[in-house]
Amino acid sequence: MEKVIEVKNLVKEYKSFKALDDISFEVCKGEIVGLLGPNGSGKSTTINCILALLDFKEGSIKIFGKEMSPDNYEVKQEIGVVFQEVAVFEELTVYENIDYFCGLYVSDKSIREKFIMDAIKLVHLEDFVNFRPKQLSGGLLRRLNIACGIAHKPKLIFLDEPTVAVDPQSRNNILDGIRTLRDNGATIIYTTHYMEEVEILCDRIIILDKGHVIASGTSDELKELVNIEEKVTVEVNDLDLKYVDNIKKFKNVDSVVYSNRVLSVVYKKGKNNLVELIDYFRKENVKYDKIFSERPTLNDVFLELTGKELRD
Ligand SMILES: Nc1ncnc2c1ncn2[C@@H]1O[C@H](COP(=O)(O)OP(=O)(O)O)[C@@H](O)[C@H]1O
Numbered sequence: 001m002e003k004v005i006e007v008k009n010l011v012k013e014y015k016s017f018k019a020l021d022d023i024s025f026e027v028c029k030g031e032i033v034g035l036l037g038p039n040g041s042g043k044s045t046t047i048n049c050i051l052a053l054l055d056f057k058e059g060s061i062k063i064f065g066k067e068m069s070p071d072n073y074e075v076k077q078e079i080g081v082v083f084q085e086v087a088v089f090e091e092l093t094v095y096e097n098i099d100y101f102c103g104l105y106v107s108d109k110s111i112r113e114k115f116i117m118d119a120i121k122l123v124h125l126e127d128f129v130n131f132r133p134k135q136l137s138g139g140l141l142r143r144l145n146i147a148c149g150i151a152h153k154p155k156l157i158f159l160d161e162p163t164v165a166v167d168p169q170s171r172n173n174i175l176d177g178i179r180t181l182r183d184n185g186a187t188i189i190y191t192t193h194y195m196e197e198v199e200i201l202c203d204r205i206i207i208l209d210k211g212h213v214i215a216s217g218t219s220d221e222l223k224e225l226v227n228i229e230e231k232v233t234v235e236v237n238d239l240d241l242k243y244v245d246n247i248k249k250f251k252n253v254d255s256v257v258y259s260n261r262v263l264s265v266v267y268k269k270g271k272n273n274l275v276e277l278i279d280y281f282r283k284e285n286v287k288y289d290k291i292f293s294e295r296p297t298l299n300d301v302f303l304e305l306t307g308k309e310l311r312d
């Protein structure tokens, strides 16, 4: 697999504070790689070091096999960046903003016109081309920010928390757009503190905490790291505690809690746990409202590795 980014033993200090402490990872061509971590874990710092916007104390970074430098225009042309903070010109329209950013890399006017329309279509801003940023909702503004960053059709795209505080419709639109960019051949680095997003979007996930890579792999590989197979939830009124005690003795059960009419059963391993529980209730003639099983989440992975929740 062709390596697009190679980060080795990266250390970044702000004065004496180590924001990144020995970070290493690689990104291959055509992947969507998620950098997942709570606020302050070092996601933006990592991206800014890769882009040579920040200098760093130790380590090495290569993009397309070459060392990146701030004035490497040739490499920059191949890169699209969507920063965490929206950065567009208030006095320009949607179309003019995209034209400006695209124009930094694409000088041919007719090619640019096509590229701008492609970007507008990708983020569905067709009805807003003549609007100015002030007239756009938060979600539409984020979509404009993305269109500005990717209109020149870069091979490598960085998106830093592009969905913070956007409405669900814009969120779905943004995630769909990113998939389309990947399907069209781009390699994508996506940072977020929303674990649900990396799960549905990313081919591979790198989990950061306090400037360290604490785990990386596919969503399934990461879930293998936790000792939980599944969590079964049962909504049931007035459950006799003898059933709770009996379920605790089931072979694969790790823990059972009954509180507020919800029974939570955590299974350590096993494949037909839900069926076993349903059969047990049927046999004992216990009536319940709802029963469902969930696989561990990336939050469980984070919790097991760090002792704290990933959520804000
Ligand atoms: N310019 C800066 N000066 C000092 N500390 C900074 C600066 N930028 C970021 N930091 C600190 O570095 C750590 C990582 O920040 P950042 O990369 O922005 O995290 P994330 O993007 O994951 O939220 C945080 O503790 C943050 O407070």
Ligand SMILES: [Mg+2]
Residues within 6 Å of the ligand: 043, 044, 045, 084, 160, 161
């Ligand atoms: Mg950040």
